[in-house]
Amino acid sequence: MNRLMGDCIDFKKNSCDSYTEVTTSSIPLRTPNGSSITFIRDEGNKILSVYDLKYDDILDIDHHHELIHNNRAMITARIRECWSTQTCIDALPKGKVLVISGPDDAAVTLKRSDRPFEDYLLVSSHIEADTRLFIHAQAMSFDDIKSIVIQASDTDVIILAIAHALSFNVDNIFVKSFNTRAKLTTYINIREIALRIKYKFSINPIILLVIHALSGCDTTSFIKNISKPNMFRTFFSNTNRYESLNDFFRLPLTTNAISTAERLLLDCFSSSNTVSSLDALRGVMARSAFKRNRSSFVAPTLPPSNNAFYYHCHRASRQIQIWHQVYQSDMVIGSMDSWEGYEIIENEIHLKWLSIEHLPSDPRLSVCGKCS
Numbered sequence: 281m282n283r284l285m286g287d288c289i290d291f292k293k294n295s296c297d298s299y300t301e302v303t304t305s306s307i308p309l310r311t312p313n314g315s316s317i318t319f320i321r322d323e324g325n326k327i328l329s330v331y332d333l334k335y336d337d338i339l340d341i342d343h344h345h346e347l348i349h350n351n352r353a354m355i356t357a358r359i360r361e362c363w364s365t366q367t368c369i370d371a372l373p374k375g376k377v378l379v380i381s382g383p384d385d386a387a388v389t390l391k392r393s394d395r396p397f398e399d400y401l402l403v404s405s406h407i408e409a410d411t412r413l414f415i416h417a418q419a420m421s422f423d424d425i426k427s428i429v430i431q432a433s434d435t436d437v438i439i440l441a442i443a444h445a446l447s448f449n450v451d452n453i454f455v456k457s458f459n460t461r462a463k464l465t466t467y468i469n470i471r472e473i474a475l476r477i478k479y480k481f482s483i484n485p486i487i488l489l490v491i492h493a494l495s496g497c498d499t500t501s502f503i504k505n506i507s508k509p510n511m512f513r514t515f516f517s518n519t520n521r522y523e524s525l526n527d528f529f530r531l532p533l534t535t536n537a538i539s540t541a542e543r544l545l546l547d548c549f550s551s552s553n554t555v556s557s558l559d560a561l562r563g564v565m566a567r568s569a570f571k572r573n574r575s576s577f578v579a580p581t582l583p584p585s586n587n588a589f590y591y592h593c594h595r596a597s598r599q600i601q602i603w604h605q606v607y608q609s610d611m612v613i614g615s616m617d618s619w620e621g622y623e624i625i626e627n628e629i630h631l632k633w634l635s636i637e638h639l640p641s642d643p644r645l646s647v648c649g650k651c652s
Contacts, residue, residue, distance in 0.1 A: 302380045303413040334358070353383035364388055364396040381412060404609045410436045414444055414606040417453075427452040429467075433460070435508075436497065438468065440603055443488045445474035447607075481519050489603045490528045491515050493596035494541055500595040500621075501631055503584060506548050514548045521547075529604055533597045541593050542586070549583060559586045588633045595621035595631070 348355060360380045362368060372378060372392040379399065381387035387402035401419055406412040417428050428450055430441055438455050445453050453470040474485040495511040496502035515522055522544050527537035542558060555561045562582045569578035584592065598619045605611045616622040616629050623632040 300376065300378045302378070303382060303409045303416060356383045360388060364390065369394075369396065379416065381416065382409065387416075402609075404611075406606075406609075406611055408602065410434065410440060411602060411606040411611070413437070414440065415609060417448060418607055421448045421450050426450050427454075429454045429456050430470075431456040433457045436492070436603075438470075439488055439492045440606065441470045442474050442477070443486045443603070444606060445471045446478065446485060481516065483519050486529075486604070487525060489600050490525045490596070493528075493599045493603070494544070494593070497599060499599050501592050503545065503592070505581060506545065506583075510548050511544065514551070515544060517551070528593075528597055528600050531597075531601070533594060537597075538590060538593045541596075542589060545583065545589065557586055558583050558589055585634075587635060591621040591632045591635075593621075594619060597621075 360382075363378070363380060369390050369392060372390060374392055376392070378390040379387055379402065380390070381402060381404065385403050385405050387399045387404070388396050389399045390396050399419075402415060404412050404415050406415070413430065417430065420428055428448070430437065430453070432438065432455060438457065441453060441455050448471075450471070455468040455470055457466050457468060458464075459466055477483065477485045477488075491512055492508070493500055495506070495508040522540055524536050524540040525544070527534045527540075530537075546553060546555065546558065546561060549561060553561065553564075555564060562585060565582055566578050569581070583589075598613065598616070598621070602611065602613055605613070617624050621632055622629050624630075
């Protein structure tokens with residue numbers, strides 16, 4: 281534990297900032313005995329083996345990875361407990377403050393020669409560290425700190441940082457990201473990117489949250505054959521065309537917002553196509569494949585149906601609300617099963633794709649016409 285804390289301290293010795301923030305996320309999941317326990321990340325519907333660990337327990341080396349993976353919230357709580365001991369506090373550099381938040385709603389502030397205390401300004405009900413860290417960044421800006429460095433390699437954090445960069449009263453915001461391929465550490469000037477987007481395209485960078493959610497993330501769904509760079513490039517090629525995407529920040533989700541998102545997706549396939557709906561594009565692409573005798577390859581290449589994309593947009597809408605409310609300490613977002621786009625099947629949450637039957641009611645439509 282001291283070594284892990286030392287990694288944070290070494291980072292601070294080479295910088296001029298006063299604060300180090302260690303933020304984790306949490307979400308309640310069901311355990312085999314029906315009780316509730318908190319985990320770092322959403323593991324979907326997996327039932328995990330969990331343990332009531334103590335900070336001085338010795339971990340089983342043979343099953344170390346599984347133990348860590350299945351008990352991340354519990355271990356995070358024990359790390360916070362260890363770091364709050366006097367031995368670790370005395371190891372902090374003078375003049376530096378270490379703030380630890382998660383896996384519950386509390387945030388503990390540690391400072392050399394002081395007792396640990398909970399900072400009630402940083403109490404948060406957020407279930408994602410991706411959003412929770414922005415409450416901490418905002419609090420730092422209130423303390424007249426003019427430069428903030430966020431250490432993260434997650435795409436969500438980078439996009440959120442650009443989208444919210446102009447909301448902070450600071451001079452500089454950087455994301456320190458480690459490139460696993462190049463084995464290099466990169467500092468991304470987030471505020472500069474946000475300013476360029478604002479002045480070059482005359483838009484609020486907050487709209488990036490919508491494009492990011494629509495192009496796919498872990499809590500929504502992904503659109504096959506349409507990459508995230510493709511959708512971003514298409515959007516920036518004509519931002520005025522997609523102005524109604526701002527309606528995704530409002531509830532309930534409007535038909536106009538979904539129609540504009542559909543137009544964006546259609547343009548991702550081809551900006552020159554004249555079709556007015558995804559269903560129409562599916563028909564055009566299917567006919568073209570049949571004419572070229574490529575019928576066996578047509579299904580994987582088709583865009584989602586209008587019905588499927590409707591539910592995708594509602595999943596994106598929920599995630600956009602989470603990302604948009606980063607400064608709300610008590611974020612109120614309904615559970616997944618209370619939103620369109622998800623459904624309960626055998627007591628498990630699944631993505632919903634259709635509100636119609638998978639097969640047509642008329643059996644004659646289930647065959648090509650050449651079959652008997």
